[in-house]
Amino acid sequence: MLIWVIYDITSNKIRRNIVKHCKNIGLYRVQKSVFLGDIDNNTLDELKLKAEDMVDLDKDSVYIFPMSKSELKKAGLIGQAFDKELVTDELISKFF
Numbered sequence: 001m002l003i004w005v006i007y008d009i010t011s012n013k014i015r016r017n018i019v020k021h022c023k024n025i026g027l028y029r030v031q032k033s034v035f036l037g038d039i040d041n042n043t044l045d046e047l048k049l050k051a052e053d054m055v056d057l058d059k060d061s062v063y064i065f066p067m068s069k070s071e072l073k074k075a076g077l078i079g080q081a082f083d084k085e086l087v088t089d090e091l092i093s094k095f096f
Contacts, residue, residue: 002072003027003044004065005035007055014054018062021050 005022009015023029025047027037039047044064051062067075 001041001044002036002038002067002069003047004063004067005047006063006065007033007051007061009033009055009060009062011056011060014056014060017054018051021047021054 005027007015007018009018019029022035022037025037025039025043027035027039030036044066048064051064055062
């Protein structure tokens, strides 16, 4: 399933750990605080647990949204779809 991970994390250390974990499970960074990727249900559950353990629940937020490929194609993207410095053309063609 496709998922979006969007976060607002105050601590640099925690933010780096979330970024590292997202990359390790195969998610692609599409903006500085946004990841997109195709993962299975077990990996999704692991991500939720890991994020809950890592973040400061009083200060930080991590949103994890599932989305189908057909829903992604219907999404309204205005301007640059992805931050070109963070994402390759390969990723753009993978999801669209």
